[in-house]
Amino acid sequence: MLNVKTIQAITKHAKADTKVASLMTLVMDGFIADKVSLEYFKSPKKDADKVHVEFFSDLNKAIIASFTATERRLITCPVKSLEAGNKPGQKGADGKTETPAKGTRRYIQSEIGAKRNDYQRALDRRLNPKPAKGADDKRTDDKTFCLERATQMLKRLEKAEGATFDVVEALHHIVQLSKILNTKV
Numbered sequence: 560m561l562n563v564k565t566i567q568a569i570t571k572h573a574k575a576d577t578k579v580a581s582l583m584t585l586v587m588d589g590f591i592a593d594k595v596s597l598e599y600f601k602s603p604k605k606d607a608d609k610v611h612v613e614f615f616s617d618l619n620k621a622i623i624a625s626f627t628a629t630e631r632r633l634i635t636c637p638v639k640s641l642e643a644g645n646k647p648g649q650k651g652a653d654g655k656t657e658t659p660a661k662g663t664r665r666y667i668q669s670e671i672g673a674k675r676n677d678y679q680r681a682l683d684r685r686l687n688p689k690p691a692k693g694a695d696d697k698r699t700d701d702k703t704f705c706l707e708r709a710t711q712m713l714k715r716l717e718k719a720e721g722a723t724f725d726v727v728e729a730l731h732h733i734v735q736l737s738k739i740l741n742t743k744v
Contacts, residue, residue, distance in 0.1 A: 560613035565589030566621045573625030573674050586678065587685045597686070600679035622674045630667050638664070702740055709737045 568585040599614045641661045712733050
């Protein structure tokens, strides 16, 4: 299902300690090129289509490939062979090896799901972009802007003391401007 470049990009991205935007872009480009659906990131049900099953398996394999050799072995070993708890178990018969714990395995499995969710969220943002919120969203229309400024100037000029211009003439013109702005065309 996934092409080789997409799998390699997933593995490279999952290995990175920090999210490198260029690698995530490569992964998202690959997902879009492969026509990946957002539902494919969830575990396939029994009646899921073959493409969904293959994608989910390929994605998990690519993520697991980014783990250390020890973590990969822990994921593949039988659960019954693991100790209970979150820390490594007792030393083995040879006195050197430790039996890994079930809690550690659960944590590694949760990391697979977390990375899969990261990819799903990134693809969702790419497919369904939300408009950026900024100053333009709150921008008032031109008429309201001008009326507010005219009102502010009227209030300011009414309290003005020691102005170097004709305050009465300025007030007259601002009142005229307000009338023009309030006239419907």
